[in-house]
Amino acid sequence: MKKGNIIILNGVTCSGKTTLAENLRERLSEPFYSFDIDTFCIVSERYYDAPDIDVHATPGRFITNKGIAMLPHTIKNFSDMGLNTIVEHIFLNCDKLLESFVELLCEYPVLFVHVTCQMQELLRREKKRTGISGASEKQLAKLIPQDTYDIIVDTYSNSSIECADKIIEMLNYPEKFIAFKNLWSQRT
Numbered sequence: 288m289k290k291g292n293i294i295i296l297n298g299v300t301c302s303g304k305t306t307l308a309e310n311l312r313e314r315l316s317e318p319f320y321s322f323d324i325d326t327f328c329i330v331s332e333r334y335y336d337a338p339d340i341d342v343h344a345t346p347g348r349f350i351t352n353k354g355i356a357m358l359p360h361t362i363k364n365f366s367d368m369g370l371n372t373i374v375e376h377i378f379l380n381c382d383k384l385l386e387s388f389v390e391l392l393c394e395y396p397v398l399f400v401h402v403t404c405q406m407q408e409l410l411r412r413e414k415k416r417t418g419i420s421g422a423s424e425k426q427l428a429k430l431i432p433q434d435t436y437d438i439i440v441d442t443y444s445n446s447s448i449e450c451a452d453k454i455i456e457m458l459n460y461p462e463k464f465i466a467f468k469n470l471w472s473q474r475t
Contacts, residue, residue: 290395291366292458294319295374295388298402299426301412303442303450304375307402310451311373315458320365323375327358359388366395379429386474393471398464400454401436405443435473437466 294311296304308321358374365372378385404412409423438457440450457463 288367288369291369291371292319292461293362293366293372293374293392293395293397294400294454294458295376295397296400296402297376297378297430297436298404299377299409299423299430301409301416301423302402302404303412303447304402306447307440307442307450307454308373308375310447311454314448314451314455315371317371319371319373321373321375322358322362324355324358324377327355327361355382355384356387359384359391362388363391363395366392377426378431379426380431381429385431385470389467389470389474393467395467396461396464397467398454398457399435399437399466401439402450403439403441403443405441408443432470435466435469437464 296307298304305323308323312319312321358376362372362374376384378388406424406427409427410420413420413423438454440453442450445453
């Protein structure tokens with residue numbers, strides 16, 4: 288069975304990942320299941336005041352590393368069943384999730400996308416969304432990887448639809464999905 292395509296959108300808070308994922312799902316000719324860490328954690332195990340706190344915890348909700356660790360395995364299983372997925376995440380240097388993704392999926396059809404946006408716009412979006420700003424700036428300093436992607440899309444310079452179209456065009460060239468293979472070969 289042909290493995291399902293995996294599109295991984297990596298970018299800081301308010302970079303436009305969710306809107307981009309929605310536009311991709313609307314514009315792609317094949318169905319794609321969409322995963323983001325918050326929704327995934329809601330449907331996976333949840334613990335309050337757990338001693339094993341994950342860096343992705345939000346106030347009042349703490350999720351164990353076990354819950355988050357299931358995400359790359361879930362994506363692998365979907366792909367093994369021939370199902371396409373879109374994953375929205377913020378890979379930070381203080382967690383090991385990117386390593387898990389790369390280890391499990393380095394031989395899978397993964398299109399690794401860096402979703403970028405100008406800092407001033409990130410701060411504006413963040414303030415509009417949450418009433419405060421600063422998280423995206425802090426995340427940017429910790430975002431990994433810095434330079435190993437299959438494609439970079441800028442949601443400030445281009446509309447979300449234009450970014451989606453660039454990603455869709457890239458799906459026609461699976462031989463160019465090399466970021467995860469490169470990250471696997473760079474591991475120490």
